[in-house]
Amino acid sequence: MEKYKELQQKAKLIRKWCLRSTTTAGSGHPTSCLSAADLGAVLFDRYFSYNLEEALNLHNDRFVLSKGHAAPLLYALFGMAGAYPLEETLRLRKFDSRFEGHPTPKFVYAEAATGSLGQGLSVGAGLALLAKREKIDNKTFILLGDGELAEGQVWEAANFCGYHHLDNLIAIADINRLAQSGPTMFGHDLEKYAARFRAFGFEVIEINGHDLKAIDNAFHQAMNSEQGKPIAIIAETIKGKGISFLEDKEGWHGKALDEDQLKKALTELGPTEDQLHFDLKQPNSILLPQHHTKNSSTNLPFNKDQEYATREVFGQAISELGKENNDIYVLDADVKNSTFSLDFLKAIPEHFIECFIAEQNMVSVAAGLSRLGKIPVVATFAAFLTRAADQIRMARVSEANIKFVGSHVGVAIGEDGPSQMGLEDIAMFGTLPDTIIFQPSDAVSTAKLTAKMIDHPGMVYLRTLRSKTPLLYDEKESFEVGGSKVLRSSADDQLTIASSGITVFEALKAADLLKKEGINVRILDCYCISPIDQSSLKKCIIETQYPILITVEDHFAHGGMGDFAISALSSSERILQVRKMAVSHISRSGKMEELLEDAGISASAIAKMVRSLIAVPILP
């Protein structure tokens, strides 16, 4: 086929650069690149429409490399498209290079950081759904490996794509038969994969992934399909294709060739036409994400005599904010009536995304939305956010601007029992660098912090409560990242109690009990758990009779607010004792009051702790 000769040369060039860059790096996954080189060549040569000057142009097509270990292929493709000289890809995996071992935001053409497998189809689904919602006429391509098709998230994503009829999405599965440590589950039995994608609502095209004409026809069919379905191109490929001593061989995953092997490989590849490149198709126009001015506020009236659940106020606040700010999208996993994101669905249905019970996909879809400048708000039970811990981690690596809302936190949820209690969430979010954690305890602070959350650039976690709580603050009060509020204070405070969320009310009750005994304590509402208000904590320690801090929280003992507080004070210059009151065993079903008592974080437990501490003289 004369027509495909030049294309074949281009694919050869891709192979050369993937081999060279990995050998120069001394590590990497060349064979995983080689299996998909032909697929990539046809896509970039004939179908992919992209303006390299504006990676975020909304009219660009999108290319998500779900099999992130094939990063050198991604780098070769964009290099051959003219984004940078291909020689530069020889800096692969170097400390100061944008060409990292797996794609990260340092490479501006990466739609997301990948490398934890099985997340790319969800990111692509987010990009494709957004294009549908915002009436953008482009295509989203996702290159998947066969090994990662065992990841459940892929099927969450496939389900989502099928349900939403994302016919602007084209998944390309590189079925090269070999995974890292051995053969995949189904080898070259393409029908296994085809049947699955079909069952999940895809139009499926099966091809030989090294037959350029077949690939061309497949993309042509995919681009012009009118079935209203997402499309999966299932391509039978050979790992290491093009180099005989690598082809279909076990033991070559994640191994770079040494210099001698490279020489041998390049000799076999033969002479390349190094001037060849891709002339990318150009989108018709440029449209960049428009950001709304960021000084969000809400205007919700609260009645001083009434109690409100903070989750309920979140629902109202985000709905109000969504009316002013077109960037906000809210995602749900079938708990919208519990998180109160239902209010947003009612107010702005076109910006609400029902993800059903599939939290992993929900988070990576949000990462896709964030990539194009949206502010996705992901709300579910705090306990169920742990289902997406890896996706949240990768979203952070992607520098995604996602807002997470976790409701039903702590043992305070009561009768539903331990499976539904969010008790690890502060640790999970707190561990990720620069992630803000808010836990408001009343309606006013919730409304204000919901607005702050939207304005803050970067990942924020808002922890909401199941039960109703009384108002603590006047509507004029302001709440800041890194702030806290002193709720009780006197000239003769004995020590300080730092609390947050539901335990604020336990601390206040304890203070009332103690006051009757003539003991004054200072109460701090740490509504911002990370970063915690170091200066206020230090001030309290200095001003109180004893340099003692009690932290009390409805979270497991390790990794929670207490650790943030202790850490912030660990270089304090005054003798300091800290007592961390938190949940230290698996809880159970029961009434909220019983469970707070059982966990040792009730008002009476706090009062008892205070009495025991001030009874014993502290060493000078």
Add this chain to the structure above:
Amino acid sequence: MEKYKELQQKAKLIRKWCLRSTTTAGSGHPTSCLSAADLGAVLFDRYFSYNLEEALNLHNDRFVLSKGHAAPLLYALFGMAGAYPLEETLRLRKFDSRFEGHPTPKFVYAEAATGSLGQGLSVGAGLALLAKREKIDNKTFILLGDGELAEGQVWEAANFCGYHHLDNLIAIADINRLAQSGPTMFGHDLEKYAARFRAFGFEVIEINGHDLKAIDNAFHQAMNSEQGKPIAIIAETIKGKGISFLEDKEGWHGKALDEDQLKKALTELGPTEDQLHFDLKQPNSILLPQHHTKNSSTNLPFNKDQEYATREVFGQAISELGKENNDIYVLDADVKNSTFSLDFLKAIPEHFIECFIAEQNMVSVAAGLSRLGKIPVVATFAAFLTRAADQIRMARVSEANIKFVGSHVGVAIGEDGPSQMGLEDIAMFGTLPDTIIFQPSDAVSTAKLTAKMIDHPGMVYLRTLRSKTPLLYDEKESFEVGGSKVLRSSADDQLTIASSGITVFEALKAADLLKKEGINVRILDCYCISPIDQSSLKKCIIETQYPILITVEDHFAHGGMGDFAISALSSSERILQVRKMAVSHISRSGKMEELLEDAGISASAIAKMVRSLIAVPILP
């Protein structure tokens, strides 16, 4: 059908108790129980074989309630089987009751704690695979809801069941059309679910889930199938079935009836024959899990002049232990050549379970194995254990005795970049109550701690290193839960550096640098991160010139070893300063040395920190 009249009465009785118990509790999910009442009645009346005296009898059939919110159904079924008086289920959701809101180990007949959806099929797969491996002739039944079929883990599990031809497993999908916050994705379109299960290798039987004869026939077919496949019974049901004002109605999920509504419902149900019960079929024999004596040790020879990667030593050690201890099973997610669990596969293939790239299913399969007394060892990259954070959390609620091994930790892995770096793992495991965390730094401690891990009852996490490290310890040294080792010590130590894993070697290098400057420091190897060695830490603080502790670790700053150490010392009685050195930003590709430097946890960074601290006089 005369034949089914009594059965119908039994189903009615189930409904009555589910309604009564939830109303008495004032909360719960009666309508989710009612849709599956007929399925449960037929199963328990005619097929389920179980000795109630010995819940762990290996010859019992197993029943996993994946839709854990239908707990009252589970309690009614076992009550009607005679496990306890049904009146007792009226203590549902009470603080001191075994009948929790969602099943937990307090209910001895629960195969696992459920309530985070989509995990039951994996647990069942673990139980069924074990039966296959150990040649036990029983059946595993799993009751799934339709909402949870959107969870990717269900498809990881289905894939696993199909791949392993688990024809002793029968999944029952209760397709009641309504999820928590609205209709499910596919309503009563049974074919959607049927096509999926078929594509994943199941034999599918579609029925009306309220037609007792059809249910009976379906179970009969399932029990006698010879297709060599797992079986899925897809049952069309009505949420709230049996009570007209609840049937197929939105807005009734997770709501108990009030007293008036209950009265109305029971009137509609009509008179019940309260003496009816299930005469469970009895297994032919009793076989209880046999536990091997627990004083594990290995006898691996290490050469003093050689370096070893701790991950490599883990592989050798677990293989040796597996030869002595029949309870050990090792599970992999296609990284066995990197974690070195490959050694175990080679040594004891019949106790190795390849789960392919599906970490969530792997962990819940392990929970199934643990239920029947096995000691499952789950090994993958530490970063990818976060993929199963929710399953690990639920395994902990299940009191599962799983051993987790996470390799490739920290920025020290180098060129592969941030997606592959385990930097949240200590926080994740450390947050779960009573979970032991080991991080050995050399071959000797790895071998010994691998044995300790097996012997310790309960969850243990072993953190292994990618790169080789020199020997630190003599083979006679012992290592304990809660222990640490002093590696450098002198009469005039200025302060203490607590390190673990790779940073032990950075701390030692720093000590060498400082010694040349006349500065002695004490070096602690905290090979047990949780519980951390509080008494040794306190001792160091007292014995050194300055009461200063530096913690240095290859983990994100929050939730790691540093926080364990600070916490342990937070009630210390001497003036104390702690400096936590850890990773505080997302890392990148590069050489190990570059990345340790970049993260501020290198030898030079430690030395610099020491110099700065002892240069400044500390306040008395």
